[in-house]
Amino acid sequence: MRSPNLRNAYGEALVALGRKDDRVMALEADLGKSTQSVMFQAEFPDRYFQMGIAEQDMMSTAAGMALAGMIPFVHTFAIFATGRAYDQLRNSICVPNLPVRICGSSAGLSDFGDGKTHQSVEDVALMRAIPNLTVICPADSIETTKMMEQMLDWPGPVYIRINRNDLPFVTPEDEPYKIGKVSLLRPGRDVAIFAAGVMVSKALEAATTLEADGISARVINVSTIKPLDRDAVIRCAAGVDAIVTAEEHTLIGGLGSAVVEALRGEAHAPVEFVGVTDRFGTSAERYDILMERYGLTAEVIAATAKTVLRKNDK
């Protein structure tokens, strides 16, 4: 029975990679129980490196391992990987285009209890701006496993954004998956909803409620945010009257921005973003009530789609 937890899927997939290839190494900054890198530690203690609470050193150390022919996986919370160690990630790893895999765990608001210092609302914007870096964000544990399977051969550095919590299964188990592709999860005529990560399941839910109101919505899972499959985005945005993007991230520089960048120079329907308005996160008792407070729900996506459609009518 597959776990719906992305961290478990990540940890198991990393162990599988470790069995397949002894170039795989893992580095951790004392969050192994959260990131689930402990699974790798248990099976491959000689390829697991506890680097202490020193993320900057860990990031450059991974670069050194890659320069010596390894495929290192770096683990910490998304905010520390992308914020605290930004310069090391950029200069030690991305400038020389090294095959380091950066696991940004407990991403977005998913570390609901710990609050704004530990939640990352801006990591995608930061990572997307770095040349050479691939930015991926799985929508469920199935996709997490499939992404990880490609990590041995994918060229250059990769940032993988991992949600802390259980997420509904939304991607087909039996279909082949390629990093770099966007996937149409549900066809529709009136609205196109581009979503990533936890927001994919909410977009699908929104499409169901919109259908009850006679609005046909297509849902596109943009799990590779960079390099974005521009042609596919243009194709998926064609022929509808409204486009909505949905992300667990600030509205500045994330998925919404990426979609609009992809559509630039093309005739397209009006676009509206669902995401975190320009502010930090906060602590909450549960993930669902935090998402609700920040407007990251199926209801908000559906209402946003209707607003754009109404505007169009005028």
Add this chain to the structure above:
Amino acid sequence: MAKPDEIRRLQSIACDLRANVIRMIGVGKVGHIGGSCSLAEIAAALYFSKMRIDPKDMHNKDRDRFLLSKGHTVPIQYAALIEMGVIPREHSSGLKTLEGNLQGHPDMKTPGMEAVTGSLGQGLSIGVGMALALRYKKSPARIYVAMGDGEIAEGQIWEAAMAAARYKLDSLTGIVDRNGFQATGSTKDIFEIPNLVEKWRAFGWHALAVDGHDVGAVLEALDEAEATKGVPTVIVAETVKGKGISFAENTSAFHNASLTQAQFDQALAEIEDAKRVLQ
């Protein structure tokens, strides 16, 4: 103990490296002269004696590696690689040019370079990663990381120092180029870091201080580092900023500066004189 002939050979190479640096930077173009010249004997000792590297096989997986964490002084590394024939001599005119392949800081597109460094503080960590990976692969390769005495104000250096001690990385040798000057003044005035040898010892390293312009002493220290098992070694090299060029010595004025034609000529003449004295 290295033989007098061997020491003279390396001293002579150090002069050649300084001359390469001066020619590379040229007249009227800004370059990091001071911190390149303070490293000349150390670069000569490493590249032309201590390190197991084959200029014709710079990708050999068991080669020793030299990382210049103080990446702004990369002209001295280019100078050595040019002298070894790894970088074609004619490329030296391309330093910091759009079409050249000698970037302002270490870059992988230049032959013989091992990492991207120069955002200060990152080189020692990269060395730790190499040492961990190469030990896992049972490679005999040794890793040498040169740091600046201004650079070590970066906290990441000390994170890496703790990690190297934690993992008992005896294949890793750090070298602090303690020339006493940084970009805008003396390290004493800007940000003094006293008790340096004791600090490294407190971080779990074998630490020794040497005269960084005494090739024999540098070679001995490098041998001692290799013989020291179970802990990494750091060599605090007491050096002179701008060494070998009288007007550039012991000042931050030529940390990153341009030379007039007269200064350029004088610098090369002084280096030539120093080389002649050796013969």
